[in-house]
Amino acid sequence: MTSTAHPHTAEEAAVPEAAADGLVLRGVSKVLGGKTIVDDLDLRVAKGELVCLLGPSGCGKTTTLRMVAGFLGPDAGAVTIEGRDVTGLPPERRPTAMVFQNYALWPHMSVFDNVAFPLRLRKLPKAQIRTQVEEVLELVGLTHHVRSRPARISGGEQQRVALARALVQRPQVLLLDEPLSNLDAKLRVRVREDIREIQQRLGITTVVVTHDQDEALSMSDRVAVMNSGRIEQYAAPAELYRTPATTFVGGFVGATNTLRGRLEGDAAEPVVVLSGSAGEVRLPMGSTNLHPAVSSAADDTLTVRPEDVVVTGLVGNADASAVVDRIIPRGHFTEVVLVVAGATLRAYVDADAAAVAQPRGQVRIGLRRVLVYRDGRLL
Ligand SMILES: Nc1ncnc2c1ncn2[C@@H]1O[C@H](COP(=O)(O)OP(=O)(O)OP(=O)(O)O)[C@@H](O)[C@H]1O
Ligand SMILES: [Mg+2]
Structure with a gap:
């Protein structure tokens, strides 16, 4: 069924x-x-x-x-x-x-x-x-x-x-x-x-x-x-x-970011490596659907809901992982359009997080929950 x-x-x-x-x-x-x-x-x-x-x-x-x-x-x-x-x-x-x-x-x-x-x-x-x-x-x-x-x-x-x-x-x-x-x-x-x-x-x-x-x-x-x-x-x-x-369902039900990349690191400190036109960026990650015994492949599709993108201010310049492209007020939340390794990533954030984002400015980001799909199906 x-x-x-x-x-x-x-x-x-x-x-x-x-x-x-x-x-x-x-x-x-x-x-x-x-x-x-x-x-x-x-x-x-x-x-x-x-x-x-x-x-x-x-x-x-x-x-x-x-x-x-x-x-x-x-x-x-x-x-x-x-x-x-x-x-x-x-x-x-x-x-x-x-x-x-x-x-x-x-x-x-x-x-x-x-x-x-x-x-x-x-x-x-x-x-x-x-x-x-x-x-x-x-x-x-x-x-x-x-x-x-x-x-x-x-x-x-x-x-x-x-x-x-x-x-x-x-x-x-x-x-x-x-x-x-x-x-x-x-x-x-x-x-x-x-x-x-x-x-x-x-x-x-x-x-x-x-x-x-x-x-x-x-x-x-x-x-x-x-x-x-x-x-x-x-x-x-x-x-x-x-x-x-499936990626179809993820895209049809709610907003989602569809990205290219792979998962790395171990269960204690999982990392997602996003790849875009400007190279690769390593980001801290929360949970994923991927079973520890399965490793993701380079051409898998990663998806992240915009509300699962965590935006924080820089501690030092070395922490910078994304550039703010646009800030869009959406009423009860703020949409921040980011560029990460040349790829676009949309984040839905609250007022506190929105305050650290300035147009063209740099921020740190993390991904709370990443789903990995192969050939359109959840792994
Ligand atoms: N009697 C018919 N002869 C030929 N094609 C038909 C006939 N009835 C429906 N179709 C086609 O079947 C497809 C599905 O139609 P259906 O009405 O079930 O879609 P739907 O999911 O309800 O779409 P919508 O959200 O637009 O109402 C459409 O491409 C439609 O053109
Ligand atoms: Mg109909």
Whole structure:
């Protein structure tokens, strides 16, 4: 499932073996227009879990979600929901409900009628429809807009109507495709917190598609990072950020410095030797993923998060290891762009560290945590 060779995958850590499966995709593939869009994809979502499919535009996220909902049939593989194989079922016979990116609300219907629509399709008794719709409107905080038309309510409220229309069907799996992309930045944060809160309260198995890493990290139990129709890594947000399994994941999730160099020294005093166009620089280093028995090679890739670059003032001139190129205020931290051995290194530092950095001046640096990749994979 996860493609990392790391011994402690988040999957093992986060989900006990006995946890019931909410949704399982096994070897799912889809070819569209002669191109493999989803490529032998495996994904296991525990019951009640919220998982984000995160990846760049065109990597196959929506296609994957549509195969779970049944709008698209896979060319190979199977989709199972709470132990039941639904691969051959049409959307209306699957225990899924989907919230589309543009909400797809009916403009001529009231909020109540929009939410009631899927239940009327199923010809449920009128009284039951009323009870279920009122319950779910209460849940999403829209009781005061029962009679409003979608055009008369805000974007965030329209989003909640779309969510209510999905939840009223009491699906076993809730699917959301870029649910926040039509909202402004402030509202996006609030609505994603609302969605997470409601999802946890109901304990509903949920898959959210997004290309926004912030969204994925902040609302998920686990994140599946997709690239070209495959999952590169499937892990809890903290693990994904701290130990990206591939250089692609490291570059896509959070900012990172990608450098050339090698590790030297012993366990007591590890040193990283960075090489750039202006030669080599030896820097003190904190921790690394590299096992002591494995040595790094000259053409390995090293990555360092900007917050793991420690900037300090000079004690003597011999300590100088970097030149300050630019200082960029970023609000609650300062970004210092450094040049080390001719290579660019970005550091995120606090006000104290920023005070020792002057444009064109020299500083000392150390690297708190360095990850070593070979052929794009974590060693
Ligand atoms: N019906 C189709 N015929 C041919 N190609 C298609 C079809 N539907 C999707 N594709 C292609 O499949 C690829 C993946 O599409 P998909 O919509 O799954 O991407 P996505 O990850 O959701 O991207 P985005 O973040 O832009 O929404 C795209 O290159 C798209 O052009
Ligand atoms: Mg999409």
